[in-house]
Amino acid sequence: MVSQDQRKAATRRAALAAASALFGAEGYAAVSMDAVCRRADIAKGGLYHHFPTKAALFEAVVAHTAAGVSAEIEARVPQAPPYLGALKSGMALFFQECAVGSARRILVEDGPAVLGPTRWRAIDQASFGGLARLALHAAVEAGEIDRQPVEPLATLLLGAATEAVLACGAAEEYSATAQAHLGALDRLIDGLGARDARGV
Numbered sequence: 615m616v617s618q619d620q621r622k623a624a625t626r627r628a629a630l631a632a633a634s635a636l637f638g639a640e641g642y643a644a645v646s647m648d649a650v651c652r653r654a655d656i657a658k659g660g661l662y663h664h665f666p667t668k669a670a671l672f673e674a675v676v677a678h679t680a681a682g683v684s685a686e687i688e689a690r691v692p693q694a695p696p697y698l699g700a701l702k703s704g705m706a707l708f709f710q711e712c713a714v715g716s717a718r719r720i721l722v723e724d725g726p727a728v729l730g731p732t733r734w735r736a737i738d739q740a741s742f743g744g745l746a747r748l749a750l751h752a753a754v755e756a757g758e759i760d761r762q763p764v765e766p767l768a769t770l771l772l773g774a775a776t777e778a779v780l781a782c783g784a785a786e787e788y789s790a791t792a793q794a795h796l797g798a799l800d801r802l803i804d805g806l807g808a809r810d811a812r813g814v
Contacts, residue, residue, distance in 0.1 A: 626664045628654040633675050638716020642672055642724040672728055673737075679720045680741035683711045688745055697753035701746060702803050705775060708742055709792045712779060722783035735776055743772050753806070760808050767806070775799060 632654035636645045647668055651661050665671035691704045712722050726734045747768045753759045759767075778795035785791035 622663070625654075625656050625660040628656055629661050629664060629671070630674060630678055633671050634678060634716065634720070637672060637675050637724065638679075638719050641719055642668075642728050647671070669728065672724070673733070676720055676725045676729060676734070677737050677741070679717055680737050683708065683717055683721070684741040684745055686711060687742065691745075693748060693752060695756055696758060697749050697756055698758050698803055698807060701749040701753070702800050704742075704745055704749065705799055705803075706796055708775075709779070709782070709796055712782075713788055713792060718783075718788070722779060722788075726780060726783065731780075738776055738779075739772060742775075743768070746772055746775075757808055759806050771802065771806075774802060 633650045636649055651658055687704050687707045691700050712718055750764050750768050754761055782788050782791045
């Protein structure tokens, strides 16, 4: 017999899946809670139990999408030396994953506008930011970066990456803008290398 908790969890999963598809295809403004209920085949009461407002549902979709992108990056970029190279590859994949389809609309276009930059950045920091911090910590321990506190370094680097994503979202030509910003981010990461490795 299916328990009440299992039914609630199934309803939440169905709502997130339906909302992700709709927000990704049509954009936040065009999607109604009724449309999510129809697509997920769930009752309104079930949807509102988990997500009392459309904004709350969208925030959950943004977090879910960001986690999915981060999981894809983690699966494709091994945490192995050189860690700064892995960080650069992860950045490139992040921009690539956000370039097209529902991830672009949810994370790059609607996410910052609907949630506001502060909440959007917090979600980004909790997902992709966690991977970047791991790479920076590993790079310090491996001697690829001079020993120093990692958190300020991560804050500055992720701040630059976040602003780059926002700039790409506002640009008419995402790919060209992303490539230009990735080149700049690569040079920033290269500059983090230990002084001995850079011949300084």
